[in-house]
Amino acid sequence: MIGFIIEFLKGQTVGQLRRRGAIIGENVHLMSSSIDKYTAFLIEIGNNVTITNAIVLAHDASTKPFIGYTKIQKTTIGNNVFIGMGAIVQAGSHIGNNVIVGAGANVNGIIPDNSVVLGNPAKIVCSIDEYVNKNKERMEKSLVVEKMCSDMKKKELINLREKLGDSLGYEV
Numbered sequence: 001m002i003g004f005i006i007e008f009l010k011g012q013t014v015g016q017l018r019r020r021g022a023i024i025g026e027n028v029h030l031m032s033s034s035i036d037k038y039t040a041f042l043i044e045i046g047n048n049v050t051i052t053n054a055i056v057l058a059h060d061a062s063t064k065p066f067i068g069y070t071k072i073q074k075t076t077i078g079n080n081v082f083i084g085m086g087a088i089v090q091a092g093s094h095i096g097n098n099v100i101v102g103a104g105a106n107v108n109g110i111i112p113d114n115s116v117v118l119g120n121p122a123k124i125v126c127s128i129d130e131y132v133n134k135n136k137e138r139m140e141k142s143l144v145v146e147k148m149c150s151d152m153k154k155k156e157l158i159n160l161r162e163k164l165g166d167s168l169g170y171e172v
Contacts, residue, residue, distance in 0.1 A: 012037050025049070025079065033083075036091075039072050046079035046097065054087040054101075078113070087122075098128045135170075143169040 012035055014024050021041025025048075033051040035043060042058035045051075060071040073092035077083070081095055084103035095101065096113035106120040114128045126134075143163055149171050152160065160169075 012040075017043070036075075039091075042072060042074045042091075044074070044076045046077060046081065048079055049077055049081045049083075051077075051083040053085040054083045054089065056083075056089040057091045060091050100128065100131065138168060139170050142167065145169060145171045148172055 012030065014028055014030060017030075017035055017037065017040045018024055020037055022035065023044040025046045027048045028045055029050045031051065032053045033055070035051075035056045036058045039058035043056060045056075056075060056077070058072060058075045060073075062071075064070050071091065075089060075091055075093050077089070077095045078097035078099065080098045081101070082099075083089065083095075083101040084105065086104045087101050088106045089095065089101070090106070090108040093107045093109060093111070095107065095111045096115065098114045099111055100116045101107055101111070101122065102116070102118035102125075104120065105118055105122040107117065107122045111117055111122065111124070115124045116126050116128060116131045117123060118125050145160060147156075149157065149160070163169075
């Protein structure tokens, strides 16, 4: 059983998932994420999607020990979606277009277009427009760095940490 879990949790590439029947659009980034490869044929992911260290399922094996069968259901993720670290998208969920799923959220059901969801269970906290406008306003008062932190040298990072202090900042 441990071997199965380890195998399941290994990240997959877009190409591997497409070969297993997943329908995946363009500009999709799976960053250390686990997409249900055994039922990948039931997963649809739109264009411009980033999934970061999250899990996307199209099955639920909780019924297997009791009735001998595993539940399977189509799971869809729309266009222009960001799924944060540690989020879980349960089998049968439908995430609309222009959605942010916050880190650690547990999605089960329908998330409408233009939503930001957080929590366990995931709940809508605001619209995409509200979220974008709020952050644009914050940027006017915050430190904005025109270089990715991952491209900075140690000295630059130390300097940035000092400049930020305890305040919010933004990187390109």
